[in-house]
Amino acid sequence: MSKGVGVNLQDVWIRFGEFVAVREANVDIEGGAFFSFLGPSGCGKTTILRSVSGFLEPSQGKVLIGGNDMAGIGPNKRPTALIFQNLALFPLMKVWENIAFSLEVQGVGTAARRKRADELLEMIALTGQGDKLPSELSGGQKQRVAIARALCAEPDVLLLDEPLSALDLKLRQHMRTELREIQQRVGITFIYITHDQGEALTMSDHVAVMKAGVIDQIADGQTIYDDPSTAFVASFVGENNVFRGKVKSIDGDSALISTNRSGDLISRIPAGAKGKLAVGDDAMMFIRPEALNIAGTKTPANNHITALVLNEEFEGQTFNVFLEGDGGKEMKMSLVNQGKARQSAKGSSLTLEYAADQAVALPAGELASE
């Protein structure tokens, strides 16, 4: 497998008039990696991608592809291929003509184009469907044609703008695996955009989490999930219970947070937040639903939380308990279903416990709205 071509954004700012769509983006994407930008709608993901593909020049900063500065080089001259949010297949061309369009541009003859298109059709498991029109394909098939069309240009970097968002859940999950497989097979750099954290975590080598034009954290999926570096990342990626409070004391990696409603709670300071918390600061503490458990002993401790059970929900593999939480929000606990009949605790108070290293303390900040 070739090493692939890397992409670097160096201090990239993109402004539309007064409005700053992307602020100080510094990203290094390794050649051959599957890299995702994850963020809520309108945070500037498409804008970043357009600056890599060349449809948009950054207002400031540099875009490097394979180490070369791309300033002034148009989209038709860059070694990138973009898969659009709405696919943008050419509706009046047959499927095979769509796929081989980049060869047509290069002046390749009809027979050779057809041959290459058929090879790609085989790769995307659509053998023999080349003479259809795009409108005669299903959503997932169109999706794959768009991928084949982009790959036909033999780009060094494939840019994908939420290509799965139009598909239903089942197909989306299937296409995730398929995309990842294709990426590993062709070995080129994939830059993938999504607002779906599941997609980002399952497919990517590295994820950049964005919020309103700012990249909050760049790391591999597990680090993003376990060691978020801002409150936004902690609340945007996966489910999380938040506890607001102030830092009471700090001891190396661990901090004691005096929370507004659950007393003093112990937690870990993740690598990304080290040095950003001081005694007396406003802080937020996050505990994942699966990190909470029913406490064995009732002795109050700095890893015990007592709260009223509001609701319970059986979900097959897990049993979800919703308790009265911080700031009017519900607190969620997920217990693994172990096949034993469980006694309902609805309406009564429960004491929960967690392992100290499963709770993370971060500087107070904006939370994801969902």
Added chain:
Amino acid sequence: MNIASIFKGFINRNGWGLGSYLLIAVGFWLIILIILPQLSMLDFSFRHHLPPPEMGGPKDTYTFEHYKFLALGAQGADQSYNVVDLGVFVRTLVAAFFVTILDLLLCYPLAYYLGQASGSGYTRILVLFLIIPYWVNEILRAFAFRIIFGDSGVINEMMMTMGLIDNPIDFIRDNIALYSGLGYAYILLMIFPMYNVIESLDRNQIEAARDMGAPWWRIHWRIVIPYAKPGISSGCTMVFMLSAGALAAPQILGGPSSLWFTQIIYQWFNQGGNWPRGAAYAIVLLTVCIVIVLSAMRLFKVKMGDIGK
């Protein structure tokens, strides 16, 4: 039975008031305004040219006389075909064809710009600039063209002061004024159908083609033009039909030696008072225009339904 149920369904869908209004309006439009007048013209074209007292009399029979006249000319003339009228006929169609092509070439870039660069305030102002001149009536516009294209008109004056030409160009005699006038008269009919279609073209398709390395001309050739084909054919059809059938512009802007076929028709109706012959000439013009348009549509694989777009 079938028609009755369709009728009932129509009334049920639209309610009594609106339903009967629609039926009456469409019926009136179709029958009174389109079918009846054309049928009566068709009928006229097959009758002899008779003084009023003899109409309906024994001499009032059907005849091909007028069609024969257009093709062969007066009996006993020294040529076996009606060279003059047929010549004008062909020249009119060829000129209308070139006016159509000229308009197409002029309007396509504009329609593309309007359709794709839209969103900005410019486009609305540009459209306004295109529409407002049409408030000026046709006669005034034609005479204004006559003035600016005249020997001492603005255009000749300007070119002479700039030293481009020594003597004024006779735009009228060379029919340049006529072609400009006709081209200008139907520009909107060319722009708007194209603009409508191009506006609905997904911008991402253009960008996708560009991303795959296509230069601008290939993007137009492979993506925009095929997509805009219904609009293009609709615009071309209208411009061609209307220029071939124009009367005021050729009357006012045409050179002394070049008649437009409509002028001959007009002469038969008006000066000659020979309505049957005028009707026959007009029907030949209409039929040939329709045949040309239909063959062009066939050639470019345009469906009839697309024209309505």
